[in-house]
Amino acid sequence: MRANDLAVPYPTVEMSTPAIEAARLLAGQNLPGLVVVDDRGRPSTVLPGTQVLRFAVPAYCQADPALARVIDEAAADVFIRSLGDRTVADCLPRERRELPVVDSDATMLEVAALMARTRSPLVAVAHADGTMLGAIPLDTLLDQALTS
Amino acid sequence: MRANDLAVPYPTVEMSTPAIEAARLLAGQNLPGLVVVDDRGRPSTVLPGTQVLRFAVPAYCQADPALARVIDEAAADVFIRSLGDRTVADCLPRERRELPVVDSDATMLEVAALMARTRSPLVAVAHADGTMLGAIPLDTLLDQALTS
Numbered sequence: 001m002r003a004n005d006l007a008v009p010y011p012t013v014e015m016s017t018p019a020i021e022a023a024r025l026l027a028g029q030n031l032p033g034l035v036v037v038d039d040r041g042r043p044s045t046v047l048p049g050t051q052v053l054r055f056a057v058p059a060y061c062q063a064d065p066a067l068a069r070v071i072d073e074a075a076a077d078v079f080i081r082s083l084g085d086r087t088v089a090d091c092l093p094r095e096r097r098e099l100p101v102v103d104s105d106a107t108m109l110e111v112a113a114l115m116a117r118t119r120s121p122l123v124a125v126a127h128a129d130g131t132m133l134g135a136i137p138l139d140t141l142l143d144q145a146l147t148s
Numbered sequence: 149m150r151a152n153d154l155a156v157p158y159p160t161v162e163m164s165t166p167a168i169e170a171a172r173l174l175a176g177q178n179l180p181g182l183v184v185v186d187d188r189g190r191p192s193t194v195l196p197g198t199q200v201l202r203f204a205v206p207a208y209c210q211a212d213p214a215l216a217r218v219i220d221e222a223a224a225d226v227f228i229r230s231l232g233d234r235t236v237a238d239c240l241p242r243e244r245r246e247l248p249v250v251d252s253d254a255t256m257l258e259v260a261a262l263m264a265r266t267r268s269p270l271v272a273v274a275h276a277d278g279t280m281l282g283a284i285p286l287d288t289l290l291d292q293a294l295t296s
Contacts, residue, residue: 001225020294027290032180032197032269049180049286053264056293061261068258076257077149080293109224110216113209116201121180138197142175145204145228146168 003111004104006144007125007134012037013047015089022088023052023080032121032137036088041131043101043124047088055091056083101126104133108145111136151259152252154292155273155282160185161195163237170236171200171228180269180285184236189279191249191272195236203239204231249274252281256293259284 012035013022022034026049038044054062056079061068068076100120102111104127111123121138160183161170170182174197186192202210204227209216216224248268250259252275259271269286 001221023290024294027287027294030178030285030287048267049269049290050263050267052290053260053286057257057261057264061257062265065258065261065265068255068261071255071257073149073255076255077293077296079257079260080290080296107216107219107221107224109205109209109219109227110213112201112227113205113213113216115198116205117210117213119196119198121197137178138201139175139178142171142197142200142228145225146172146175148225148228 001108001144001148002104003102003106003125003136004133006108006111006136006140008136008140010035010135012132013088014039015087017088019052019055019083019086019088019091020080022047022091023083026052035122035124035132035135036092037132043099043126043132045092045097046100046120046122046124047092048120051091051093055086056080058082100124103128108141108148111141112145115141149256149292149296150252151250151254151273151284152281154256154259154284154288156284156288158183158283160280161236162187163235165236167200167203167231167234167236167239168228170195170239171231174200183270183272183280183283184240185280191247191274191280193240193245194248194268194270194272195240196268199239199241203234204228206230248272251276256289256296259289260293263289
C-alpha cells in the first residue's frame with residue numbers, strides 16, 4: 001500500500017482565501033485541517049484546524065482563558081466575526097513548520113512517521129512535479145492500517 | 149450559548165484501554181482525539197489522534213522519516229501491530245499538558261480560547277462534580293460559531 005492508494009480528494013485553500021471561508025470548510029466537512037496550495041497548485045503547508053481559532057480569539061483570552069469569562073455571552077457567541085477580512089496567510093503559524101507532504105510512492109509507515117513527527121493529522125500527497133494528488137487524513141490511515 | 153448546549157455525547161477511554169482499541173475508535177468514528185477518563189468517570193486528559201501513531205512507529209523512523217524508506221512495503225503495511233499490548237497510559241505525552249476541560253457554563257469564547265491555547269481540537273465538558281457531561285469537537289464549535 002502506497003500513498004497514491006491511500007490519498008483521497010481533498011479541498012484546498014490558497015494563501016489569499018479568507019479565513020472565514022477556511023473555517024466554513026473545516027466545519028462543514030469535519031476536516032482535521034486544510035491543505036494550502038501555492039499559485040501553481042503545489043501543497044505549500046497544512047493549516048491545522050485549531051490555528052484558525054488563534055486569530056478569532058483575542059490574544060489576552062488565549063494567554064489567560066479566565067479573562068474570556070469577562071466577555072458576556074452575547075458577545076462571546078459572535079467571536080468568529082473577529083476574523084474580519086483576515087486571510088489564510090495571516091492565520092499560518094509564524095514558526096517555520098516541517099511540511100507534511102509525501103511522494104505518491106511513500107509507504108504507510110512513511111506516512112505514519114511523518115504524522116507522528118509533525119503531529120499533523122493530515123498529510124498531503126504530491127505528484128513528482130510537486131502538484132497535489134490528494135491528501136491522507138489520520139482516520140483514513142488508521143482505517144487501512146487496522147485492516148492490513 | 150454555553151458549553152452544556154454545545155457538548156455532544158463522546159466516546160471515552162480509560163488509562164488501561166488497549167492502544168489498539170483507541171486506534172479503532174479514532175478510525176471508525178473519524179474523531180480528532182479521545183477523552184481519557186479516570187476510574188470515577190472524570191475527564192483526566194485528551195489523547196490527540198496522532199499521539200497513538202507515536203507508539204506504533206519506531207522511534208528511529210520518527211527521528212528521520214527517510215529511515216522509514218528502508219522498511220519494505222509488506223512490513224510497512226502492518227506497522228500498527230507494533231502497538232502490541234500497549235495501553236492508552238503508555239501513549240500519553242510525557243510532558244504535562246494543560247487539561248482541555250471546561251465547566252458546563254463556559255461560553256463559546258472560553259471554549260475557543262482553550263482550543264486555541266492548547267491546540268486541542270477537542271474539549272471535554274465536566275459537571276460540577278468533575279464527571280463528564282460530553283465533549284465539544286472543533287467542527288461542532290465552528291458550526292455553531294458560523295451560524296451565530
